[in-house]
Amino acid sequence: MNWQSDSNDIETLFAPVLERWYEHNKRDLPWRHTNDPYRIWLSEIILQQTRVAQGKPYYERFVAAYPTVADMARADERELLRLWQGLGYYSRARNLHQTARYVTDKLAGKFPNTYHDLLKMKGVGTYTAAAIASFAFAERVPVVDGNVYRVLARVFGIEEDITTTTAKKLFAALAMRLIRSADDPAVYNQSIMEFGAIHCTPVAPDCLLCPVQQKCVAYLTGRQHKLPVKAKKAPVRERFFNYFIFQHNGRIALRERTARDIWQNLYDFYLIETDEPKTALRDILLSESVNTILEKGTLLTPPTELVQLLSHQRIRAKFYRIDLPVEVINSLPTGLQWYFPEEINDLPKPVLVTNYLDNQFG
Missing domain, CATH: 3.90.79.10 (Nucleoside Triphosphate Pyrophosphohydrolase)
Structure with missing residues (x-):
């Protein structure tokens, strides 16, 4: 699928183009073979901490040790922390344990099935809630993480600092418009995340073979390495x-x-x-x-x-x-x-x- 000549078509064609790219380029990852909200939630929490290559063995160890949310709820916290060892941010591991207990004890082992209800769970923010809602329950809600910020900032030429509240609202609104043109919200969300992870990368984006090259503002203006705009990190x-x-x-x-x-x-x-x-x-x-x-x-x-x-x-x-x-x-x-x-x-x-x-x- 190619872009049409009318620049107004970019938002309409963006999702179908990325979904087609994803069909031919996606990595075979274990959490993509399930719609179990427990395993999707587990994978997303782990991937907040590390890259896919490093996170996959952790995911597999956790699934082997705790195949269901009830198994995790019954886990010894010390053993759970030992499995988490090396990922850092150990408060997230403790939140993982507390949320598993909450789902098991208070929700009869069933995860909330809407974005807004998922947000009520401890340790689940907007990105994780959107991922679970779309991947497990096909809710049409967009994920917006670092990869998504980068892709949207470059393609649409957005120069707002992504750490600001104004930018977060702007990106969220654009992401919501884009997902409306998707055939499948789960596939679209996976597509844009995967595209940012392996194609539109931070340092060396593959612009030569990019399916959105003809409409990418950053490529057309030579600003791939200037977008997205992000404030400098706090000193260490x-x-x-x-x-x-x-x-x-x-x-x-x-x-x-x-x-x-x-x-x-x-x-x-x-x-x-x-x-x-x-x-x-x-x-x-x-x-x-x-x-x-x-x-x-x-x-x-x-x-x-x-x-x-x-x-x-x-x-x-x-x-x-x-x-x-x-x-x-x-x-x-x-x-x-x-x-x-x-x-x-x-x-x-x-x-x-x-x-x-x-x-x-x-």
Whole structure:
């Protein structure tokens, strides 16, 4: 299907053109072979965190562990967090668990079947609600995510900053007009998302073989790399973690992070956070009780340094591995407990901690 000469046809032909492109170019993904709202919801929550290639194994592991929403509702939260490990934003995993319980206990295991009712569920925003509503229930409601913003901004030459409320309303209205020309709202939504993901990409869009090239404002004006317009990200916050890995007779001391901070409900080591990097152990301000433990212990290796970049934070961690004698193993700081390696494998942990353990004890 080609564009007609009349520029007014662009909105009418946009959906059919993309649907035809999708028919020939779509990737074979497991969540595209179902209209089960549970599995669609699960895939969308996971794909908020990572790209398809990285998200697919997580999806398959979750489906294997929890084939139905009732199975997830009955899950142990610690095990669910362990399966989520590596995706980040662990609050989304906890929302996943709470929503599964809500659907199972309050809705008799049936997901809401409309966009507006889906929005009432914890952790489900406008994009996820639209995806579930269209893919599972064929509701004619458009998805608008980063890929969609990029495609629409380029094709229609929209220069509004996509982070603003005005732009969000503008894109939402355009997306709603476009989906009205679609034969199937589910196929259309998949089409535009897939087109943005693998064809109209952020850095190297395939303009030469683009089915909308003749009407794409960005292509015709040479602005592919200037659209969409997006405000600069907030500066990354630097944080400095000093970890103390206390060990004795094959066991290692870890604690659960309970504060409302990154990695809540995950397990790590005894931690002292400082405002700036400390070059030596003696420069770290410690309590008298911890100093007593350190005086009795033996530093086994030079400190190891690792870095993890989160969305708005950079964690620079230094790890001190210390062997403790028997007389102080019951005097650990509050919250620390002793675990054998096989027990630690079953604990949900930040990627930073997992990487350290793999490097030092793997």
